[in-house]
Amino acid sequence: xxxxxxxxxxxxxxxxxxxxxxxxxxxxxxxxxxxxxxxxxxxxxxxxxxxxxxxxxxxxxxxxxxxxxxxxxxxxxxxxxxxxxxxxxxxxxxxxxxxxxxxxxxxxxxxxxxxxxxxxxxxxxxxxxxxxxxxxxxxxxxxxxxxxxxxxxxxxxxxxxxxxxxxxxxxxxxxxxxxxxxxxxxxxxxxxxxxxxxxxxxxxxxxxxxxxxxxxxxxxxxxxxxxxxxxxxxxxxxxxxxxxxxxxxxxxxxxxxxxxxxxxxxxxxxxxxxxxxxxxxxxxxxxxxxxxxxxxxxxxxxxxxxxxxxxxxxxxxxxxxxxxxxxxxxxxxxxxxxxxxxxxxxxxxxxxxxxxxxxxxxxxxxxxxxxxxxxxxx
Amino acid sequence: xxxxxxxxxxxxxxxxxxxxxxxxxxxxxxxxxxxxxxxxxxxxxxxxxxxxxxxxxxxxxxxxxxxxxxxxxxxxxxxxxxxxxxxxxxxxxxxxxxxxxxxxxxxxxxxxxxxxxxxxxxxxxxxxxxxxxxxxxxxxxxxxxxxxxxxxxxxxxxxxxxxxxxxxxxxxxxxxxxxxxxxxxxxxxxxxxxxxxxxxxxxxxxxxxxxxxxxxxxxxxxxxxxxxxxxxxxxxxxxxxxxxxxxxxxxxxxxxxxxxxxxxxxxxxxxxxxxxxxxxxxxxxxxxxxxxxxxxxxxxxxxxxxxxxxxxxxxxxxxxxxxxxxxxx
Amino acid sequence: xxxxxxxxxxxxxxxxxxxxxxxxxxxxxxxxxxxxxxxxxxxxxxxxxxxxxxxxxxxxxxxxxxxxxxxxxxxxxxxxxxxxxxxxxxxxxxxxxxxxxxxxxxxxxxxxxxxxxxxxxxxxxxxxxxxxxxxxxxxxxxxxxxxxxxxxxxxxxxxxxxxxxxxxxxxxxxxxxxxxxxxxxxxxxxxxxxxxxxxxxxxxxxxxxxxxxxxxxxxxxxxxxxxxxxxxxxxxxxxxxxxxxxxxxxxxxxxxxxxxxxxxxxxxxxxxxxxxxxxxxxxxxxxx
Numbered sequence: 001x002x003x004x005x006x007x008x009x010x011x012x013x014x015x016x017x018x019x020x021x022x023x024x025x026x027x028x029x030x031x032x033x034x035x036x037x038x039x040x041x042x043x044x045x046x047x048x049x050x051x052x053x054x055x056x057x058x059x060x061x062x063x064x065x066x067x068x069x070x071x072x073x074x075x076x077x078x079x080x081x082x083x084x085x086x087x088x089x090x091x092x093x094x095x096x097x098x099x100x101x102x103x104x105x106x107x108x109x110x111x112x113x114x115x116x117x118x119x120x121x122x123x124x125x126x127x128x129x130x131x132x133x134x135x136x137x138x139x140x141x142x143x144x145x146x147x148x149x150x151x152x153x154x155x156x157x158x159x160x161x162x163x164x165x166x167x168x169x170x171x172x173x174x175x176x177x178x179x180x181x182x183x184x185x186x187x188x189x190x191x192x193x194x195x196x197x198x199x200x201x202x203x204x205x206x207x208x209x210x211x212x213x214x215x216x217x218x219x220x221x222x223x224x225x226x227x228x229x230x231x232x233x234x235x236x237x238x239x240x241x242x243x244x245x246x247x248x249x250x251x252x253x254x255x256x257x258x259x260x261x262x263x264x265x266x267x268x269x270x271x272x273x274x275x276x277x278x279x280x281x282x283x284x285x286x287x288x289x290x291x292x293x294x295x296x297x298x299x300x301x302x303x304x305x306x307x308x309x310x311x312x313x314x315x316x317x318x319x320x321x322x323x324x325x326x327x328x329x330x331x332x333x334x335x336x337x338x339x340x341x342x343x344x345x346x347x348x349x350x351x352x353x354x355x356x357x358x359x360x361x362x363x364x365x366x367x368x369x370x371x372x373x374x375x376x377x378x
Numbered sequence: 379x380x381x382x383x384x385x386x387x388x389x390x391x392x393x394x395x396x397x398x399x400x401x402x403x404x405x406x407x408x409x410x411x412x413x414x415x416x417x418x419x420x421x422x423x424x425x426x427x428x429x430x431x432x433x434x435x436x437x438x439x440x441x442x443x444x445x446x447x448x449x450x451x452x453x454x455x456x457x458x459x460x461x462x463x464x465x466x467x468x469x470x471x472x473x474x475x476x477x478x479x480x481x482x483x484x485x486x487x488x489x490x491x492x493x494x495x496x497x498x499x500x501x502x503x504x505x506x507x508x509x510x511x512x513x514x515x516x517x518x519x520x521x522x523x524x525x526x527x528x529x530x531x532x533x534x535x536x537x538x539x540x541x542x543x544x545x546x547x548x549x550x551x552x553x554x555x556x557x558x559x560x561x562x563x564x565x566x567x568x569x570x571x572x573x574x575x576x577x578x579x580x581x582x583x584x585x586x587x588x589x590x591x592x593x594x595x596x597x598x599x600x601x602x603x604x605x606x607x608x609x610x611x612x613x614x615x616x617x618x619x620x621x622x623x624x625x626x627x628x629x630x631x632x633x634x635x636x637x638x639x640x641x642x643x644x645x646x647x648x649x650x651x652x653x654x655x656x657x658x659x660x661x662x663x664x665x666x667x668x669x670x671x672x673x674x675x676x677x678x679x680x681x682x683x684x685x686x687x688x689x690x691x692x693x694x695x696x697x698x699x700x701x702x703x704x705x706x707x
Numbered sequence: 708x709x710x711x712x713x714x715x716x717x718x719x720x721x722x723x724x725x726x727x728x729x730x731x732x733x734x735x736x737x738x739x740x741x742x743x744x745x746x747x748x749x750x751x752x753x754x755x756x757x758x759x760x761x762x763x764x765x766x767x768x769x770x771x772x773x774x775x776x777x778x779x780x781x782x783x784x785x786x787x788x789x790x791x792x793x794x795x796x797x798x799x800x801x802x803x804x805x806x807x808x809x810x811x812x813x814x815x816x817x818x819x820x821x822x823x824x825x826x827x828x829x830x831x832x833x834x835x836x837x838x839x840x841x842x843x844x845x846x847x848x849x850x851x852x853x854x855x856x857x858x859x860x861x862x863x864x865x866x867x868x869x870x871x872x873x874x875x876x877x878x879x880x881x882x883x884x885x886x887x888x889x890x891x892x893x894x895x896x897x898x899x900x901x902x903x904x905x906x907x908x909x910x911x912x913x914x915x916x917x918x919x920x921x922x923x924x925x926x927x928x929x930x931x932x933x934x935x936x937x938x939x940x941x942x943x944x945x946x947x948x949x950x951x952x953x954x955x956x957x958x959x960x961x962x963x964x965x966x967x968x969x970x971x972x973x974x975x976x977x978x979x980x981x982x983x984x985x986x987x988x989x990x991x992x993x994x995x
Contacts, residue, residue, distance in 0.1 A: 037920070039820035079608055079615060083411050090406035106520060107610040127517060169507065169965060171516040171612070196964045200924060202915040205713030206959035206967075212709075226822040226916055233914070237833060238709065238840045258824050258916055436797055482980050489738060489800065490979055493934060497972035500927070508965045618927075622804055629801050659816055665809035669787060672802045676794040 025068040026061070026321060028053070028311065029088025031108065032098040032122075036076030040225070040254065041100045041300045045122055046071060047293050048304030049097055051285070055309075055342070062312045063321070074099055078107040085111045085119075093117065094321055095311045100300060102128060103171050109136045116323045118330070120307035122300055124248075125175045129352040135327050137353040139303035139310075140271040143172075146247050147179040149359055149375045150220070150269045155187050158243060160217035164193035166207060166231065168223040176222040176247060192216050201227060204234035212238055221246040221266075229258035236262035243267060251362045251369040253296055267363045267372075272302045272345065275369050276360055281337065281344040302344065309342040310335070348377070398543055407535045411607075414539045416647045417546045418603045423627040423639030424553055425596020430625070431634030432557070432565040433589035435484070439495035440624045442502035443472045443594045445616035447601025449506065452519045452611055461525035465602040472598030476591035484587050491590065499618050506613035518612030522605050532606070542603055549599060556592065557636065565589060597624075626668060632678025641679050709839035710960045711953060716845035718952020719852035723907040724929035725936065725944035726856065727900040732938055733876035734896035735788055737799045741807035743926020745901070749775040749908035750825055750917045751814050757826075764826055772905045780901030784894055807922065814919040827913035848910050855903065856945045863941070872896060931971045935978050937985025946987055 030049055033042030053067045061067055072088055074081035081104040085096055089111065095118050099105050102125030112119040113133045120137050121128065126144035128136060141149075154160045165180050167173040173196075184191050193214035195207050208231070211219055221244050223231060228250050235244065244266050249255060251268040274297045277283040285305060289297040313335060318325045334348040347357040361373040402410040422440055429437045447468035454464035483494040506513045513519065524532040525541070532538040556562050564585050567575040576582050605611060623646060631642025646664075653660040675682045724746055731739045739745070752774040756767030787806060791799045832843045863869040874882040875892040883889045915921055928951060936947025951971050959967040978985060 035815070035820065037820075039815075077615075078610065078612065079415075082608060082610070083408060083415075086411055087406070087408035090408050103516075103518070103612055103614060106518070107608065110520075110609060125517075131520075169516070170614075171518075174516050198968055200920060202911075202921070202924065203713070203717045203956070205717070206710050206956040207964070209709040209713070210960050226918060229822070229916060230914070237842050239833075254821060258822055260824065430797070434797065436800060489796070490983065492738070492800070493930075494976055494979055496927070497931070497975045501969055501972050504966060504969050622808075625801065626805065629798075661808060661812040662816060665805045665812065668805040669802055669809065672794070672798055672805070673787070673790045676791070676798045 024065060026063075026065045027068050027070060027091065027093045028095050028097055028308070029070055029072060029085070029091065029093030030097045031072040031074060031081060031084050031088055033076040033100055033104070034071065034073035036074075038074075038076035038099075038101045038104075041122070041298075042074075042076075042098075044298045044300040045098065045100055045304040047289065048297060048301030049308045051288055051292060052305045052308035052342070056312050062315050063319070065321075067308075072098075074104055076101060076104070078104045081105075082108045082111055084108070089115045089117050094323065095120065095326070097304065097307050097311075098122065100303075101172075102175070105136075106131075106171075109133055112136070116327075118311075118323050118326045120310065122303045122307075125171055126179060127175070129354045133353070134331070135323070135353075137307075137310075137330055137349055138355045139307040140299065141356055141359070142354055143176040143247070144179045145354065145356060145378060146269060146271060146359070147176055148183050149378055150180075150245065150247065151183045151187050152375075153245065153267075153269070153361060154184070154189060154218060154220075158218050158245075160189055162190040162192045162216050163218050163220060164195065164211050164214055164216040165191060165220045165222065166195045166197065166211060167221075168199055168201075168227050169196040170199045170224075172224065173222050180220055180222070197223070197227065197231075199224070199227070202230060204231050205238075207231070208234045208238045208240055211235075212240055216242060218243045218245055221250050223249065225249055225252060225254050226258060228252075228255045229263070232259040232262040232266060245269075248299060251364050252298060253369070254298075256364055256367060256369070261367075263364045264367070265364060267361065268369075269359060269375065270299060270362050271359045272299050272306075272357070273360055273362060273369070273371070274298065274302060275362065276371050278371070279345060281341055285344070305342075306344060306347070309340075310347075313340045313343065346377070395547070399540075402536055402539050410535045410539050412647060412651065414535070414542050414607055416643055417539075417542045418600050418607060419624065419627060419643040419647060420640045421546055421549050421603070422597050422600035422624050423631065423643045424549065425593040425600070426624055427593075427628045427631075427633055427635075427639045428553070428556070428565075428596070429590045429593035430628055431632075431638065432562075433568065433586045433593075435586060435590060436489060436492035436625070437495045437590060437593065438492055438618065438621045438625065439479070439499040439502070439594075440597045441616045441618070441620035442495075442499040443476070443597030444601035444604060444620075445502055445506060445611075445613070446472050446475060447598030448605045448611050448616070449513060449519070449601075450598075451602040451605045452522045453512070455522050455525075455605070456519065461602075461606060465599070468602045469595045469598045472601075473591050473595040476594030477587065479594075480587045480590040484583055484590070495621075496618070499616075499621050503613050503617055506616070513613070516613065518610055520610045522609050522611075524606040524609070538607065542607070545599070545603065549596065553596075554636070561585075630668060630671065630678055632680030632682075635678065635680040638678055638680050645679070708837055710956045712836060712839045712841055713845070714953035714956035715949055716841065716849055716952070717956070718932075718949035719849045720907055720911050720948070721925075721929050721932045721952055722945045722948025723852050723855065723903055723910075724925060725932040725948045726859065726941055727903045727907075728930055728933040729938060729941060729944045730896050730900050730903075732933070734872075734893045735792060735799070737788070737792070737796055738803070738930070739900075740800060740803040740926070740930075741810060741922075742904070742929060743922030743924070744807045744810040745775075745779050745904040745922070746908045746911070746925055746929075747917075747919065747922035748779065748810055748814065749905035750912040750921075751818050753909070754823055754825065754917055755818065768828075768909060771909070772902065775905035775908075776898055776901045778901075779904060780898040781894070783901070784897040788897070807926070811919050811922065818919070820919065822916040822918040825912040825917045828909060844910075844913060851906070851910065852945070852948075855906070856941060859899075860941055868892075868895065928971055931975045935971075935974055935985060937987040940985070940987045943985050943987035947985070950986075 032045050053069050057066050072084040081099050085108040096112050097120050100122035102123040105121045105123040113135050118135050120139050122139055124143045126142050165177055167177040195210055197207050246268040248270050250266050256263045274286045286297055314329055318329050330349050331351045335343045336346050345357045349355050356377040358377050359375045360371050362369045363372045402413050426440045429435050450468035451464045455461055483491040507516055532541045564580045627642035627646045630645050631638035650660050728742055749771045752771035753767045756762045756770040791802050829843045829847050834841050863873055871887045872892045874887055875889050879889050932947035932951050933944050937943030958970045
């Protein structure tokens with residue numbers, strides 16, 4: 001108790017010291033899932049941000065102030081994440097970068113809102129931008145944009161009449177599944193099987209058997225990484241023949257590594273992918289990331305990178321460090337690659353913080369994801 | 379000597395209370411938040427301490443009782459009820475469910491309550507997640523208001539801390555009364571020697587059942603406080619892992635000691651702050667320390683303190699017991 | 708049919724883990740809440756053997772088995788069970804919970820938080836059985852669990868050591884008087900438990916993928932299987948495991964997938980209410 005008191009006292013002292021040196025630096029608070037279930041996503045997010053911060057500081061920082069990046073680990077716990085966003089703001093953070101898990105973001109975005117601090121999040125659950133929070137901004141399109149981007153693929157490319165959806169029953173999976181059902185209804189495609197599964201489920205025999213029996217023209221698979229891999233393995237075992245189409249996760253490098261040959265042929269719509277090396281900015285980023293961290297970047301890394309660079313671009317458009325002015329500027333803003341190269345792709349934010357930019361269709365071929373088409377921004 | 383000791387205890391409690399009042403002053407919102415959650419988990423652990431420490435039964439459902447308390451309070455306050463009215467309903471619900479759950483499980487000797495509560499915790503999680511019309515499903519419930527008491531508004535973190543502190547003191551006094559009552563002494567007799575207690579006419583099953591139900595209601599109270607504190611609840615925050623966490627709080631602090639839960643919750647909530655420099659290794663260090671502690675001092679940190687004190691100021695243990703025994707008659 | 712057979716294959720794994728539960732229960736009268744982690748860990752010993760020491764798979768598996776027996780069998784008994792048991796059963800149960808966290812977090816920090824692929828012992832061929840597709844792995848799992856149960860039952864009933872172990876489990880004091888080396892028998896039990904856990908680990912990880920959190924659900928289900936089947940019977944654990952495997956799959960396929968995880972729990976509560984000694988169990992003598 002006493003020790004905690006001492007500790008907090010010294011933190012308070014440090015904070016005052018921090019305020020004094022704020023002349024030279026600007027603080028960004030990176031709050032992410034560095035441990036726990038979300039660690040794979042969180043560490044990529046962090047490393048993407050690290051590269052961006054290094055680049056920005058090499059160019060002189062934001063408005064001539066160097067970025068001071070502080071890391072906070074939420075342990076993938078929503079309540080901890082809320083406390084840490086508060087801590088980051090107490091510590092003088094100008095912008096919050098994170099979190100990625102929607103369950104966490106939904107909790108901690110209230111804190112950033114109360115303190116008028118802009119926040120870039122990696123979450124894709126639709127309801128994040130539906131809470132009327134003017135300070136929250138996405139770094140990738142929400143599921144309610146990502147999933148509809150798939151509709152033309154089901155309707156025109158696959159010419160599907162009846163489809164099935166297999167989803168993981170958490171806030172991520174449920175959000176995507178709801179949008180999908182709605183979209184299919186509007187497109188006049190019948191959903192003949194609706195198969196939920198548990199998070200961390202290991203046995204997909206019953207799920208796949210159900211799908212096989214329903215025999216749809218295509219299956220929409222909306223699960224987290226390992227679940228996707230286990231599903232693909234079981235699907236191969238029971239020779240599930242129809243196309244398996246997913247959103248983002250289904251063709252990620254980790255899923256392909258885990259599922260091995262079973263991932264072959266899986267298709268997914270991805271907002272932004274490191275495999276789209278034809279885009280010059282993404283190619284350069286991938287190369288730098290691989291050199292620095294000795295592994296391939298994921299889309300979370302790109303999201304973090306874009307979040308950090310957007311902070312710089314928009315602050316310089318505003319001309320001062322003002323959270324409220326920053327948020328006002330963000331709403332309805334479009335950044336073009338021609339003027340702001342590190343945004344990677346032409347990107348717009350609407351008045352709710354939702355973002356839109358061109359995206360890709362990807363298929364696993366010979367054990368690697370390959371871009372098979374581009375989807376315009378919607 | 380007895381008078382001196384009780385005076386000393388009173389002074390110690392007063393000092394601790396004063397420390398609890400002063401602690402958050404001048405601190406950032408974050409520290410205040412951490413202190414508040416320490417109080418909330420102390421209440422939950424205090425309830426479990428009654429079940430585990432006094433009645434000797436493992437309950438692995440404390441988190442689900444927190445969930446029942448939290449969701450009841452959340453749904454009612456969202457519907458416009460005042461917290462003061464919503465909270466007791468949550469407590470009564472927890473108490474009732476505790477009775478229903480404990481009654482069959484305590485029929486049979488052994489660790490069946492542990493198994494039943496284990497299953498119950500996961501069942502509660504599933505219901506909270508699947509019944510979206512009521513509980514908001516995986517998306518949880520958000521935006522619960524914090525209670526206002528005329529001019530005392532708890533929207534500010536510091537105000538909410540004092541509000542929680544008040545509730546904690548109140549809950550502790552109630553617990554103190556329970557443990558000190560003749561009925562509470564039956565718990566003690568039960569823990570020390572169930573066979574003797576039974577032969578002396580103590581209805582062990584009823585006592586144990588009541589201990590479990592009251593302990594569960596304390597879990598509900600903690601849940602009722604979580605709702606306005608975090609202003610967001612989702613099924614994942616009340617999983618089995620959280621029940622384990624509360625159980626370990628009780629054990630680490632010292633199960634069966636009145637102040638054990640406060641110490642245990644303090645260690646579990648504040649330790650990550652102190653061990654921040656170890657990054658991800660914190661849980662490894664913590665769980666290893668728990669095992670080491672169970673090997674050498676199974677009575678927890680308070681027990682450790684007691685041992686040290688005996689080493690430094692040895693007392694005649696036997697006589698003290700005799701005196702207390704005489705008073706009991 | 709597919710659902711039924713797949714359920715049996717999964718159930719056989721639950722059974723293997725559940726048997727370990729029963730053994731430890733009999734030997735030490737305690738519930739090992741780290742049992743799931745005991746199954747998670749051996750796979751990581753193997754992965755470490757392959758990636759750090761560059762061993763071929765068979766050698767790594769051997770290393771994994773030996774390491775499991777040493778760590779999860781001998782060390783677990785000497786360092787945790789033996790010193791804590793005198794403090795009471797509840798203390799030991801809580802210690803195993805802490806141990807579970809310790810193992811899980813250690814793997815996460817020292818190996819990886821991400822799931823890892825795990826090489827399979829058998830070829831990934833598929834077999835058609837009565838119109839259902841089963842992988843060779845499934846059949847091997849089923850066969851191995853059945854064999855283990857038969858062998859273990861034979862060992863416990865037909866050999867001298869086995870009978871000494873049973874005597875120890877039933878009444879350690881009397882066994883001691885009759886000249887049984889009780890300590891050694893208990894140690895054997897823990898070693899068998901560790902070996903079974905390692906075996907289960909090698910069999911399931913190719914399907915489940917190696918991940919630090921694998922033990923959570925597996926431990927819980929095996930534990931339920933043990934209680935449902937009957938805590939003091941090896942064949943009880945087998946019946947419980949298979950039953951839960953099949954019921955789980957049937958519920959998911961035909962009743963409700965959202966509540967599939969609830970079924971074993973409801974079964975558990977029902978069994979405790981109606982038949983606390985389990986389906987196959989015989990009621991235990993009270994030990995005071």
